[in-house]
Amino acid sequence: MPETLTERFAARQDDLTGTERRVIEHLLAAEPDVVLRSAAALARDLEVSDATIVRAAQALGYAGLHEMRQALARRPEQPTLAQRLTESLAVVGDADHLFQVGLRQHLDALSALARAIPPAHFDAAVELLCEGQRSVWCGSGPSAALADYAALLSRRAGRPALSCTATGSAFADDLVQLASGDVVVVLAYGAVSRQVRVLLDRIALLGLHAVLITDVLGRTVGDGVDVTLSGGRGTPGLVASHAATMFLVEQLILGVAAGEPARAEAILAELDEARAALGGGARPRRSR
Secondary structure: OOOHHHHHHHHHHHHHHHHHHHHHHHHHOOOOOHHHHHHHHHHHHOOOOOOHHHHHHHHHHOEEEEEHHHHHHHHHOOOOHHHHHHHHHHHOOOOOHHHHHHHHHHHHHHHHHOOOOOOHHHHHHHHHHHOOOOEEEEEOOOHHHHHHHHHHHHHHHOEEEEEOOOOHHHHHHOOOOOOOEEEEEEOOOOOOHHHHHHHHHHHHOOEEEEEEEEOOOOOHEEEEEEEOEOOOOOOOOOOOOHHHHHHHHHHHHHHHHHHHHHHHHHHHHHHHHHHHHOOOOOOOOOOO
């Protein structure tokens, strides 16, 4: 049997329940001091029972949480990006099957997303976005492109939106744009960065509503989040995949459009006219 926690998870993840998978992904992505946390503390972070934490450990072949903690304490540092690529290519093995392996991994990620997000949580996030005067999508690194994309789709759905994707001191300019009536969507993965902490503090200070899209952070970010939507980024230790997150973002905005379809249709009709004018073709007639 594989000895490391990462190897055991990779070998048995298909046999885990959605909740057990979320527990293990949280432990793999969390800060090193997670080994000191009790089952009760971990259960509070993930909004599960103490027994679920223990069952997740046993599902990987450990006697209990204590033995899994020992495995966590022995784990090496998080792999570098280059190491993640090497491991991902090793999983594929035969390059001729790269497409099939990747497709299977993405289908697994979507299945995990279905298990991780109750419909009630999704509906609550859509309701917040519909009720807000403006949506603000915040992300850094690869998630910055997703935040830009989400803001664009939101505007096409007839809702004011902007993206906040700056880093370092430049992020202060993004923070001061937040205003009353905003609903902030935070895309954050792995450990809680200082930037996410400062953003959540700003959200709390202004009394804004927030939706968190994350893999393992859950309640560890604090109580300033109204709805948490959990979605992984593929197998820990391998190259990250954002396909499931993109799907989730698109469905959220489709849900917003469904709330006021006439508004979204009017905006898209104007977009069609503008595209026709830029292309030099005949402009489509609007229905009256």
